[in-house]
Amino acid sequence: MAEKADDIFKEFKEHSISEFFNKNRQMLGYSSKVRALTTVVHEYVTNSLDALEEAQALPSITVRLDRIDEAKYRVIVKDNGPGIPKGFVGKALATVLAGTKFHRNMQQRGQQGIGAAGCTLFAQATTGKPVHVTSSTGDKAYECDVAIDTLHNKPILSNVADIDTAKVPQGLSVRGEFGGVKYDSSDHSVFEYLKRTAIANPHAEITFIDPDGGEHTFMRAVDALPERPKIAKLHPLGLSVSDLFEMAHSSQSGRVTSFLVDTFARFSQDKANEVKDTLKDIDFAKGPKELTWNECERMVATFKSMRWISPDATHIVPIGEERIEAALQNILSPESLHVIERKPKVFSGGFPFVVEAAIAYGGGSGRKVEGGYTGVIMRFANRVPLLFDSGSCAITEAAKSVDWRRYGMDLDSQAVSVFVNVSSVYIPYSGVGKESIAQEDDIIDEIKLALMDAARGVQRFISNKEHTKEYEGKYKTVMRYTSQLSQDLASITGRSKEGIEERLEKLVAKQYKKEDKDEGGGSDGKDNG
Numbered sequence: 001m002a003e004k005a006d007d008i009f010k011e012f013k014e015h016s017i018s019e020f021f022n023k024n025r026q027m028l029g030y031s032s033k034v035r036a037l038t039t040v041v042h043e044y045v046t047n048s049l050d051a052l053e054e055a056q057a058l059p060s061i062t063v064r065l066d067r068i069d070e071a072k073y074r075v076i077v078k079d080n081g082p083g084i085p086k087g088f089v090g091k092a093l094a095t096v097l098a099g100t101k102f103h104r105n106m107q108q109r110g111q112q113g114i115g116a117a118g119c120t121l122f123a124q125a126t127t128g129k130p131v132h133v134t135s136s137t138g139d140k141a142y143e144c145d146v147a148i149d150t151l152h153n154k155p156i157l158s159n160v161a162d163i164d165t166a167k168v169p170q171g172l173s174v175r176g177e178f179g180g181v182k183y184d185s186s187d188h189s190v191f192e193y194l195k196r197t198a199i200a201n202p203h204a205e206i207t208f209i210d211p212d213g214g215e216h217t218f219m220r221a222v223d224a225l226p227e228r229p230k231i232a233k234l235h236p237l238g239l240s241v242s243d244l245f246e247m248a249h250s251s252q253s254g255r256v257t258s259f260l261v262d263t264f265a266r267f268s269q270d271k272a273n274e275v276k277d278t279l280k281d282i283d284f285a286k287g288p289k290e291l292t293w294n295e296c297e298r299m300v301a302t303f304k305s306m307r308w309i310s311p312d313a314t315h316i317v318p319i320g321e322e323r324i325e326a327a328l329q330n331i332l333s334p335e336s337l338h339v340i341e342r343k344p345k346v347f348s349g350g351f352p353f354v355v356e357a358a359i360a361y362g363g364g365s366g367r368k369v370e371g372g373y374t375g376v377i378m379r380f381a382n383r384v385p386l387l388f389d390s391g392s393c394a395i396t397e398a399a400k401s402v403d404w405r406r407y408g409m410d411l412d413s414q415a416v417s418v419f420v421n422v423s424s425v426y427i428p429y430s431g432v433g434k435e436s437i438a439q440e441d442d443i444i445d446e447i448k449l450a451l452m453d454a455a456r457g458v459q460r461f462i463s464n465k466e467h468t469k470e471y472e473g474k475y476k477t478v479m480r481y482t483s484q485l486s487q488d489l490a491s492i493t494g495r496s497k498e499g500i501e502e503r504l505e506k507l508v509a510k511q512y513k514k515e516d517k518d519e520g521g522g523s524d525g526k527d528n529g
Contacts, residue, residue, distance in 0.1 A: 033071065033182035034189065035388055039433075040075050040122065040181070041190050043115035044174055046384060048079035049201060050109055051172070055082040056225060059204040063194060065183060067211040072127065073181050078173040083137040086144075090155025093131060093174070094120050094148045107229040107316055107425050109384050119176060120148050126179030130158065134173040141165045183211050187367070187376070188387050194218065195331065196378055196385035200319060200421060202327035221330040227317045232425050233265040235311040236303040237350025245296040248288035259288040266309045278302050313344030313352040318423045319383060321356070328360050332417060335362030338457030340450045347442035353424035355443075357450035359409075359416065359458045366415035375404075375411030379437075380421035386435050393436035395420045398447035407455040408462040420447055 041063055052059040059079065066074040084092050093116045120131050130147035141163040147156040183190060194208050198218035205220040234243065253259035257272045276284050279302060282295050291299075321339045328337055339358040346352050366373040379386040379395040390396045399411075399418055409416055428438040437443065486501035493500075 033180060034184055034186065036122070037065075037073060037075075037178065037181035037183060038188060038190050038193050038387060040119050040176070040178055041077065042193060042384075043119050044075070044077035045194070045197060045206075046109045047116055048077065048081055048172070049197075049204060049383075051081040052079060052204075053225065053228065056228075057081065058220065058223065058225060059201070059206075061204060062207045062209070063190070064209040065190065065211045067183070068177065071182060072177065072179045073183060073211065074175065074177050076173065076175045078171060080169065080171040083135040083141075083170060083172050084133075085137060086135070086140070086142050086160075089133055089135065089144065089146060090157055093117060093133065094146045094155035094157075095153060106231045107382055107423060109382050116174075117148065119174075119178075120146060121150070123176040123178055124148065124150075126181075127177045129177050130156070131174060131176040133175075134163070134168060136163070136165055136168045136170045138170045139165065141168050191216065193385055193387055196380070196387075197383075199324075199327045199331055199378070199419070200380045200383040200385065202319075202323045202330070218331065221326040222323055226319070226323075229317045229425075230315040232312070232315040233263065235265045235308070235350040235352075236267060236271075236306075237308055238311070238426075239264070239300055239303065239350075241293065241297045241300050244300055245291065245293055248291045248296065251288045253288055256282070256284040256286060256288050256291065265312055271306070271308075274306060275299065275302055308350075310344075310346050311350055311352040313354065315425065316344060316352060316354050316423050318354045318356050319421055324356060324358050324419065324421075328358060328417075328419065332360050332364040334360035334365045334417070336458050336461035337361070338454045340454045340457075342446055342450050345442060345446050347428070347440045351424055351426045351428075353422055353427075353443065353446075355446045355450045356419075356421045356423070357447065357454045358419040359451070359454045360419070361409070361458045361461065362415055364415075365417040372413060373415040375409075375414060375416040375418065377411075377418045378420070380419070381427045381429070381434070381437055382423055383421065384434075386437070389431065389433070389436035391436075392430050392439070394439045394443045395422070395437060395447055397439055398444045399451060401444070401448055402451050402455065404455070407452075407459040409455065409458065418451065420451070422447070 045061060045063065048061050049059055057080065059081070061080075062076075062078045064074075064076040066076070068074055095117055123129055123131050124147055130145040132143070132145055134143040135141065142161060143163055144160040145158045147158070148154070149156055185191060191208060191210065194206050194216075195218060198204060198206050198221075202221035203223070203225055204218075206218045208216045208218075210216070247263060248256075248259060251259045251263065253262060257269075257276070260267050260272050260275070261269060272284070276282075279295075279298055282291075282298070318341055321341050324339045325337060328334065328339075337358065337360045340356065342355045342357075344352045344354050365376070367376050377390070377396060377399050379390065379393055386393065386395070399420070404411055404416075411418070422437060422443065427434075428440055428443075430436045430438045482501055482504045486497050486504055489495070489500050490497040
């Protein structure tokens with residue numbers, strides 16, 4: 001017998017966002033054991049880097065892992081940042097979708113307000129324990145335990161105690177125990193994440209203490225902070241109907257015209273007049289709060305039919321060629337390194353982005369494998385390493401489309417590191433975990449062009465190296481015969497063998513250098529672009 005609607009809906013229940021993510025942890029990156037541990041470290045380190053840059057201080061971050069048992073680890077992350085005021089610690093570390101980033105239209109590492117709260121959820125779900133926090137803002141310090149009331153998405157603070165500021169350095173320390181995790185030395189490990197974070201953030205000093213007690217320090221490569229990104233106005237081509245409707249209804253402007261000109265990038269008075277001439281039945285003198293959904297829908301369609309100046313990309317702050325070079329030299333010490341920064345481009349929706357690419361060859365590049373080396377593709381978005389979901393990423397797709405053999409390289413068998421960073425106010429991630437960039441054609445094409453440009457720089461080094469090796473081989477071959485020839489000539493002429501041999505060696509060396517110069521050979525062993 002079929003159930004009645006009233007009976008079916010007796011099970012109807014409203015869930016909080018915390019409860020949802022607690023039951024769907026894989027959406028936040030807590031899927032495999034290795035990935036889960038790396039995700040925890042990623043979230044805390046990202047928060048530290050953001051806080052320190054906001055405070056305009058050079059980051060010094062320490063990450064420590066303690067093995068409790070085979071699948072349980074203690075994670076401790078300390079920084080020298082501004083700390084978290086006591087009144088905000090619950091919101092910052094134990095409230096999902098709360099933070100200082102989501103509402104700002106600017107380039108930043110994290111955006112969703114899930115990260116640190118997701119770690120707290122994960123600790124609770126796997127060990128039943130809260131996260132312990134010690135914070136000093138310089139003039140006040142305290143410690144407490146932080147947990148989440150998942151039914152109501154609210155923080156639970158316990159064991160709150162003030163601390164003498166003289167006893168703790170300024171900054172934040174977070175300590176949590178996490179189950180269902182694993183530490184290893186793969187390309188997805190905590191060590192690899194921190195190494196790549198140091199490459200993309202050369203102004204940071206990062207110390208890692210692994211579960212076996214080994215200490216690894218990635219020294220700061222530059223002593224200057226990166227430029228701070230600026231808040232950007234949305235471009236009309238990047239607007240959806242709901243964007244326009246919601247922004248209009250929260251606007252304080254008195255007229256629709258002034259709302260458009262003041263709120264959106266590249267929206268001059270002339271452009272406002274062009275929209276008015278196209279949509280003559282809409283009253284642009286009324287307040288924006290009076291715009292209907294249908295009117296916003298028609299306006300967005302009109303925007304897409306108009307010609308616009310490309311979005312302003314001055315609010316995008318890439319890492320910078322010199323910083324990338326300093327970081328890669330500092331950590332990989334390659335034989336050859338070539339770095340490229342492309343000019344800003346725009347992908348679908350009207351969002352500007354900047355691609356930076358580098359290729360490091362030899363030295364500590366690539367990855368050691370049994371029998372030799374293999375190449376490594378290092379993916380970044382807004383300075384954040386992307387270690388997982390590589391198969392679906394635009395960076396991977398672009399790298400696979402390059403004919404590397406054409407440039408004298410083979411990513412399957414050579415020590416080569418390919419570096420790509422995409423910077424934008426809006427990174428089109430392909431999932432909530434933010435581990436891969438959606439395969440937008442415009443982004444893939446731009447990455448490919450950057451990689452080919454960088455590859456040409458390394459190709460020149462490889463060609464020169466091979467040319468030098470060839471001539472050195474010829475030189476050594478000829479020199480092997482000078483001793484016998486000297487002895488034969490001495491027997492015929494009656495002259496000193498040593499004198500003849502010396503003159504022959506000078507003649508061969510002179511001729512070798514002349515041929516090498518004529519062929520354009522020679523190399524200083526370095527090509528840093």
